[in-house]
Amino acid sequence: MSARIPPVVGADLWQAAIAAAAGRCQCRGACGKSHAKAGSRCGREHGGYQQHHGGGTVRLLVAPADPANLLMSPHRTAALPKQALAAWCPACHDAALTAARRTARAADPPAPDALFDI
Incomplete structure (x- = not known):
């Protein structure tokens, strides 16, 4: 694994989480992919x-x-x-976030506009 470059804020927490993940994305399918080639865990380091x-x-x-x-x-x-x-690669994080938003919208549909209630 190459040198870890921490973010400006929260570097200690970031380094602890990346070390616990051994420098590898921890997605196990939340992004919608099976990650079958990497043993069911994302292979990005x-x-x-x-x-x-x-x-x-x-x-x-x-x-x-x-x-x-x-x-x-x-x-x-x-x-x-x-x-x-958990450690996430940007691709898995974005896909998992999109899925979470989709699930939240389906669970709580927007209320109809009261302007058109009769």
């Missing part, structure tokens, strides 16, 4: 090269491990203990 999604260097981020908690506000997420956090 921090500092590694990604062949898809524009290529370039993989920079893991730390977010709630439970995909349902990805919709939490940033200040509530920052208050989570490190055991509730």
Whole structure:
């Protein structure tokens, strides 16, 4: 694994979560992919090269491990203990976040506009 470059804020928590993940994305299918080629866990490593999604260097981020908690506000997420956090590659995080939003919208449909009630 290459050198870990922490974010400006929350570096200690980020480093602890990345170390617990051994520098590898911890997605096990929340993004909608089976990750079958990598043993059912995403194979992207921090500092590694990604062949898809524009290529370039993989920079893991730390977010709630439970995909349902990805919709939490940033200040509530920052208050989570490190055991509730996981390392995510950007592609898996974005796909899991989109799925969480879709699930939340389906569970709580918007109320009709009162302007047109008769």
